[in-house]
Amino acid sequence: xxxxxxxRIVLGNSSRSLRAFATASxxxxxxxxxxxxxxxxxxxxxxxxxxxxxxxxxxxxxGRDIGKEVKTAFGTSKLEALSAEAARxxxxxxxxxxxxxxxxxxxxxxxxxxxxxxxxxxxxFRMQDDVPLVVPEINGELISGAGIISNPNCTTSIGAMVLWxxxxxxxxxxxxxxxxxxxxxxxxxxxxxxxxxxxAFVKDGAVPPPKAFAHQLLFNVIPHIDAFQxxxxxxxxxxxxxxxxxxxxxxxxxxxxxxxxxxxRAHGESITIETEKPIDPTEARExxxxxxxxxxxxxPDAKAYPMPLNASGKFDVEVGRIRQSLAFGANxxxxxxxxxxxxxxxxxxxxxxxxxxxKERIGA
Amino acid sequence: xxxxxxxRIVLGNSSRSLRAFATASxxxxxxxxxxxxxxxxxxxxxxxxxxxxxxxxxxxxxGRDIGKEVKTAFGTSKLEALSAEAARxxxxxxxxxxxxxxxxxxxxxxxxxxxxxxxxxxxxFRMQDDVPLVVPEINGELISGAGIISNPNCTTSIGAMVLWxxxxxxxxxxxxxxxxxxxxxxxxxxxxxxxxxxxAFVKDGAVPPPKAFAHQLLFNVIPHIDAFQxxxxxxxxxxxxxxxxxxxxxxxxxxxxxxxxxxxRAHGESITIETEKPIDPTEARExxxxxxxxxxxxxPDAKAYPMPLNASGKFDVEVGRIRQSLAFGANxxxxxxxxxxxxxxxxxxxxxxxxxxxKERIGA
Numbered sequence: 001x002x003x004x005x006x007x008r009i010v011l012g013n014s015s016r017s018l019r020a021f022a023t024a025s026x027x028x029x030x031x032x033x034x035x036x037x038x039x040x041x042x043x044x045x046x047x048x049x050x051x052x053x054x055x056x057x058x059x060x061x062x063g064r065d066i067g068k069e070v071k072t073a074f075g076t077s078k079l080e081a082l083s084a085e086a087a088r089x090x091x092x093x094x095x096x097x098x099x100x101x102x103x104x105x106x107x108x109x110x111x112x113x114x115x116x117x118x119x120x121x122x123x124x125f126r127m128q129d130d131v132p133l134v135v136p137e138i139n140g141e142l143i144s145g146a147g148i149i150s151n152p153n154c155t156t157s158i159g160a161m162v163l164w165x166x167x168x169x170x171x172x173x174x175x176x177x178x179x180x181x182x183x184x185x186x187x188x189x190x191x192x193x194x195x196x197x198x199x200a201f202v203k204d205g206a207v208p209p210p211k212a213f214a215h216q217l218l219f220n221v222i223p224h225i226d227a228f229q230x231x232x233x234x235x236x237x238x239x240x241x242x243x244x245x246x247x248x249x250x251x252x253x254x255x256x257x258x259x260x261x262x263x264x265r266a267h268g269e270s271i272t273i274e275t276e277k278p279i280d281p282t283e284a285r286e287x288x289x290x291x292x293x294x295x296x297x298x299x300p301d302a303k304a305y306p307m308p309l310n311a312s313g314k315f316d317v318e319v320g321r322i323r324q325s326l327a328f329g330a331n332x333x334x335x336x337x338x339x340x341x342x343x344x345x346x347x348x349x350x351x352x353x354x355x356x357x358x359k360e361r362i363g364a
Numbered sequence: 365x366x367x368x369x370x371x372r373i374v375l376g377n378s379s380r381s382l383r384a385f386a387t388a389s390x391x392x393x394x395x396x397x398x399x400x401x402x403x404x405x406x407x408x409x410x411x412x413x414x415x416x417x418x419x420x421x422x423x424x425x426x427g428r429d430i431g432k433e434v435k436t437a438f439g440t441s442k443l444e445a446l447s448a449e450a451a452r453x454x455x456x457x458x459x460x461x462x463x464x465x466x467x468x469x470x471x472x473x474x475x476x477x478x479x480x481x482x483x484x485x486x487x488x489f490r491m492q493d494d495v496p497l498v499v500p501e502i503n504g505e506l507i508s509g510a511g512i513i514s515n516p517n518c519t520t521s522i523g524a525m526v527l528w529x530x531x532x533x534x535x536x537x538x539x540x541x542x543x544x545x546x547x548x549x550x551x552x553x554x555x556x557x558x559x560x561x562x563x564a565f566v567k568d569g570a571v572p573p574p575k576a577f578a579h580q581l582l583f584n585v586i587p588h589i590d591a592f593q594x595x596x597x598x599x600x601x602x603x604x605x606x607x608x609x610x611x612x613x614x615x616x617x618x619x620x621x622x623x624x625x626x627x628x629r630a631h632g633e634s635i636t637i638e639t640e641k642p643i644d645p646t647e648a649r650e651x652x653x654x655x656x657x658x659x660x661x662x663x664p665d666a667k668a669y670p671m672p673l674n675a676s677g678k679f680d681v682e683v684g685r686i687r688q689s690l691a692f693g694a695n696x697x698x699x700x701x702x703x704x705x706x707x708x709x710x711x712x713x714x715x716x717x718x719x720x721x722x723k724e725r726i727g728a
Contacts, residue, residue, distance in 0.1 A: 174691045178542035178634035180585045180623065194583070202566040219558070220673040221544045221625055221632050223685050223700040228664040232645065232687030232698075241690055255691035255698055257634040259544065261585055261625050268585050270542035270621040270634075281596065300592040309584040321587050323596030326605055327538045327619035334596075334619055336587040 027362050028056035030114075031354065032087050034105070035096035036060035036070070036079065039188040040121055043347035044094050049073035050315075051351055054364040059090055084108035088116050091361065092354045095120040096346070110147035117357050118148045119350045126150040126243060133246050136352040137293050138164045143356040151353065152247060153239040154345025155179055155258065159269050160247055161317040161344060162337050165291040166284055167248055171276030175254040177240060180261045180268030181225060182308060184341045186212045194218055194262050213260060222260040234258055266308035267345060269337040278330040281322050288319055293344070298322050306338035317344050391726050392420035394478075395718065396451050398469070399460035400424035400434070400443065403552040404485055407711035408458050413437035414679075415715055418728040423454055448472035455725065456481050456718045460710070463488040474511035481721050482512045483714045490514040490607060497610050500716040501657050502528045507720040515717065516611060517603040518709025519543055519622065523633050524611055525681040525708060526701050529655040530648055531612055535640030541604060541620040544632030545589060546672060548705045549624070550576045558582055558626050577624060586624040598622055630672035631709060633701040642694040645686050652683055657708070662686050670702035681708050 031048065035041040037060070048055060049072070058074045061082040068079045080086055082101075087093045087109040093116055095102050102122035110118045125131040125148055132142035133150045135157050143149055152160065155177075163172060183190040189212040197207040197218040207216055215222050226235035233241075233256075241254040261268075273279075289296045297306050298320035306318035317339035325332030339345060358364055395412065399405040401424075412419060413436070422438045425446040432443045444450060446465075451457050451473040457480055459466050466486035474482045489495040489512055496506035497514045499521050507513055516524065519541075527536060547554040553576040561571040561582040571580050579586050590599035597605075597620070605618040625632075637643075653660045661670050662684035670682035681703035689696030703709060722728055 176540045176636050176691050178621075180544070180625065198562050199566050202563050214667045215671060216673060219627050220671055221627060222671060223632070223634070223669050224664070224667065232664070232685070233690070253691045253693075255636060255689045255696075257542075257636075257685065257698060257700060259632070259634065259700075261544065263583050263585060263626075268587070268623070270587070270623065272540050272619060272621075300588070300596070303578045303588065305587050307579060307584055307586060309580060321596070321621065325619045326597070327540050327617045329617075332619075334621060336621060336623075 027364070028054045029091040029358055029361065030057045030059065030089065031055050032059040032061060032090035032093040033096065034061040034082055034087065034093060037062050037065070038096055039184065039191070040096035040342060040346045043342045044096060044351060045072050047343065047347045047351035051355060053351065053355065054358050054362060059086070061087065088112045088114060090114065090116055092116070092357055093118050094350050094354065095122065098122055099124040106148050117146065119151060119353050120148060121151045121346055121350055123153065123239065126152065126239070127246065133243060134353050135160050135164075135247060135349060136356055137161065138247055140356050143353055144360060149353055151346065151350045152243045153236070154185060154341045155181065155236065155256070155267060155269065156240050156243040156247070157349050158267055158317050158339030158341070158345050159240065159271060159337060160244060161291070161293050161339065162288065162319045162335065163244075163271070163273065164248065165287050165294070166273065166275070166279070166333070167250070169287055170279045172252050172273050173276055174274040175244065175252060176272040177254065177256040178270045179256065179258045180263070180270070180308070181258060182261065182263040182265050182267055182341055183212070183217060184265035185225065185260070185267070191264055194264065217260060217262050219262065223257060225258040225260055263308040264312065265340060265342055266311040266338050267341045268306070268308055271337055272325050272327065272332060272334050274328045274332050276331070279333050281324050281333060284333055285322050288322070293317060294319060296320065306336055308338055311338040312340055313343070314340055315343055315348055391728070392418045393455040393722055393725065394421040394423065394453065395419050396423040396425060396454035396457040397460065398425040398446055398451065398457060398465075401426050401429070402460055403548065403555070404460035404706060404710045407706045408460060408715060409436050411707065411711045411715040415719060417715065417719065418722050418726060423450070425451065452476045452478060452480050454478065454480055456483065456721055458714050458718065459484040459486065462486060470512050481510065483515060483717050484512060485515045485710055485714055487517065487603065490516065490603070491610065497607060498717050499524050499528070499611060499713060500720055501525065502611055504720050507717055508724060513717055515710065515714045516607045517600070518549060518705045519545065519600065519620070519631060519633065520604050520607040520611070521713050522631055522681050522703035522705070522709050523604065523635060523701060524608060525655070525657050525703065526652065526683045526699065527608070527635070527637065528612065529651050529658070530637065530639070530643070530697070531614070533651055534643045536616050536637050537640055538638040539608065539616060539618040540636040541618065542634045543620065543622045544625045544627070544634070544672070545622060546625070546627040546629050546631055546705055547576070547581060548629035549589065549631070555628055558628065581624060581626050583626065587621060589622040589624055627672040628676065629704060629706055630675040630702050631705045632670070632672055635701055636689050636691065636696060636698050638689075638692045638696050640695070643697050645688050645697060648697055649686050652686070657681060658683060660684065670700055672702055675702040676704055677707070678704055679707055679712055
């Protein structure tokens with residue numbers, strides 16, 4: 001089975017040597033998830049299952065409840081304390097932890113006897129020149145041979161999925177983005193806070209002081225995500241600007257306003273683009289219909305357009321409200337994009353990167 | 365008192381004849397509110413009180429509960445069925461009803477023996493050439509002599525309050541706006557639906573089918589307000605584009621994406637402008653600090669920026685997150701604006717127009 005699969009793809013020289021290694025693992029990969037019980041970590045485990053990941057052993061690393069048995073589609077795993085030594089026994093390690101832990105552990109885990117590939121969901125390495133920043137549908141070719149691969153910021157990857165096919169055809173000069181970001185961006189604590197505030201509001205008519213957010217999020221919107229920078233933008237907004245340029249390898253000017261809204265787990269993005277070449281909405285819609293990982297939901301008469309409630313739990317990024325921009329005329333397009341922050345914005349993108357690694361190593 | 369007040373302002377010829385009329389009303393105006401028990405109507409009554417409107421008689425017109433006594437700061441009024449004849453007994457009539465009723469009644473009420481001025485909150489006359497579309501701080505001079513005066517769309521007037529001072533100084537070429545519009549835009553039914561959905565969610569873990577909105581709004585955002593037009597924009601979005609051009613008397617290109625979010629009564633607007641002249645954020649902030657009806661809330665270190673929860677119930681439109689646009693460079697500015705949809709977006713703006721009428725007629 002593994003041999004047949006390997007036979008299906010043409011392996012380059014670097015991949016040929018890896019094939020020998022993969023065979024030693026029985027044709028499947030040992031995968032580690034760090035931060036496995038967090039909201040992104042648990043989605044990673046689900047994505048591994050839902051994408052039929054060729055997995056021999058699943059190792060789950062956590063900061064607490066060490067030794068606890070966790071049942072997954074791949075069997076039972078015991079939660080382990082993270083050590084570089086243990087993680088290096090894996091072929092692929094998915095990091096769903098904060099910048100600090102990623103920064104400390106990723107370089108120790110990557111490479112080594114098993115040529116371990118680290119796929120990092122934090123911002124620690126995203127802008128580092130020698131670390132590829134990957135959305136597989138856009139620049140999956142950068143995965144090959146890399147020891148550490150960065151997963152983009154959630155807002156970046158959701159927007160990039162839609163903008164890339166248009167960029168290839170029309171050349172994007174400017175991106176104006178205003179976001180409608182869900183509570184899940186602040187992890188489980190964020191989602192819980194919105195829900196528990198709804199309970200408190202119904203019970204007491206008031207909500208307790210905020211913990212996960214700077215202010216009450218229920219019945220509010222907060223134009224503040226991550227730390228403010230000297231230029232008046234937040235780090236979240238700058239991540240979109242910086243990362244889009246790195247992923248597209250093109251000097252696109254991106255101005256983002258990142259706003260937290262009281263939704264649970266899918267991010268919305270109102271996007272205007274100015275393009276080098278004239279862009280026709282009907283043609284743009286057709287291009288997006290043909291794009292992998294993108295779903296066009298754009299039937300106003302049927303009240304069909306992307307919305308967080310509908311896009312939650314979906315792999316595809318949804319795009320609709322596609323129309324010529326009244327601000328830029330023939331060279332501008334408006335659209336509304338929604339993607340699951342935990343999936344394309346984090347876990348799914350990481351697992352799809354891991355799938356590229358698997359395909360290269362064992363052809364599956 | 366009335367005579368003194370009249371003496372304080374220099375009256376033009378057209379106003380001189382009105383003064384005789386005003387004297388007959390005892391130096392105060394008879395005001396009618398149509399749709400008085402609706403969410404905008406009740407705010408109009410509050411605004412009349414809070415702006416110390418020189419009011420002799422308050423007439424309240426409604427479609428139901430006729431004869432019911434309503435206590436206000438101006439005494440007790442009985443709800444009356446709307447008739448043009450009755451409304452024409454007023455000096456000023458504020459219409460807080462739908463387009464159809466406005467279209468039918470406004471021309472019948474305006475003018476006549478009392479030179480009745482109709483201030484209409486609907487969209488019925490906004491784009492009619494001979495009807496001024498007024499935000500008093502911007503184009504209050506158009507009020508004088510008009511029989512029907514239109515109140516702009518809520519999203520327009522909130523944004524215009526902030527954009528006008530910048531336009532005067534820098535010349536705005538393009539406006540890119542993405543909105544975060546509250547449930548109050550769909551009236552009391554809209555606000556009630558979000559609240560009752562929160563109750564249903566807490567009680568049953570699910571919400572009933574939507575009535576006030578096209579989809580569930582709680583924990584969701586809906587990029588659809590008002591009817592879709594042939595160009596793919598909604599009527600709400602086009603109102604902002606059309607009305608901004610009419611109010612500013614300038615061919616500004618406006619592209620708006622109007623999105624309903626689960627907040628109660630204040631609208632947010634993420635706005636990017638491209639300007640003719642270079643625009644400096646610090647200078648722009650100072651200009652806005654000096655603008656009447658605008659409050660700068662822009663202290664990121666103190667987590668201070670405009671938010672719907674804070675701006676609800678406030679007369680001033682709040683602006684913050686002011687920064688140079690990364691998309692347009694020196695000739696672009698980004699900002700986040702929030703204003704109470706029921707106040708500056710409707711009732712307050714109408715009452716401030718009425719105050720201009722009062723000042724002209726009786727100098728108060």
